[in-house]
């Protein structure tokens with residue numbers, strides 16, 4: 283077997299403090315039991331604490347009972363079930379778009395949409411910190427990729443002006459809540475620039491879906507930008523607590539995606555239980571429209587506790603709160619110390635974040651009560667500062 287090249291790569295990652303392991307956890311959620319002890323988990327994306335919600339689990343079970351475990355074919359063959367269409371109709375309505383299309387995951391929604399919007403003769407302007415799934419999608423598209431400084435509207439304007447004479451389509455891509463910094467894009471300004479330069483705009487709302495906006499419809503909806511944002515992408519894997527991704531867009535674009543998106547066509551339709559769960563989540567968001575507000579108030583409070591001791595949380599304005607440590611090994615050591623004290627706060631290292639900015643990435647969820655936040659803040663400050 284020709285595998286002698288593998289070990290040196292793994293050894294080098296280890297010697298740079300960049301070893302990666304998929305550790306096993308016995309439970310999901312913001313508060314879990316490990317070896318019989320309660321642990322506060324600040325690394326779960328189940329922001330609204332809905333993964334074990336009774337109604338959501340009942341909806342998943344109903345879909346499982348009615349349709350079985352799989353959709354058994356691609357969406358374009360016989361895999362599209364009534365619940366796929368029902369979910370797409372409800373997502374479109376909540377997001378304020380004509381239409382929506384569900385994909386197997388958020389990664390696939392990006393990988394399946396960006397290459398349809400832009401190809402070899404086109405330009406994509408991407409914020410420096412957009413998620414790896416967007417970058418991979420740009421590479422897949424074959425379009426020329428132009429990066430602009432993070433959340434910097436002037437930098438984007440310069441880039442758009444620099445390429446103003448270019449022929450071909452232009453696409454600007456950003457996130458509404460950034461996955462590793464927890465900060466928020468100046469969406470209205472970016473939308474105005476995109477419009478001025480006749481560029482399409484796609485916003486990844488993976489971390490604002492469920493957590494911001496009316497009924498958790500996200501920040502594009504909250505700011506009334508549906509007409510200027512060509513595609514609002516979302517996931518069912520974060521605040522929606524399940525799995526799958528989607529885009530909200532015009533009916534015309536949906537038709538084109540159905541016609542030509544490879545990540546939509548050449549894969550099996552998402553399984554019934556996953557779609558049933560997402561419909562259950564939509565019911566919960568409709569019935570409890572303030573969940574996102576409560577989450578953000580708790581995140582504000584937690585940030586204030588950290589700021590009172592001078593800890594730097596970058597420009598975080600959401601439920602995602604980074605604490606930058608810098609050194610890879612120190613970040614892992616702090617995370618490990620906290621783990622021993624009953625706090626899970628994953629160390630995120632390059633290449634997921636820029637070199638020299640290894641950090642703890644904390645996710646506040648509705649499973650964390652005020653006394654949990656106070657307890658965790660004390661331990662975190664102590665672990666980071668000593």
Ligand SMILES: Cc1ncc(COP(=O)(O)O)c(C=O)c1O
Nearest residue numbers: 387388389413415461488517519
């Ligand atoms: C900003 C962003 N976009 C897309 C994705 C991919 O979503 P999913 O986990 O549903 O594949 C993620 C999740 O890691 C994300 O953080």
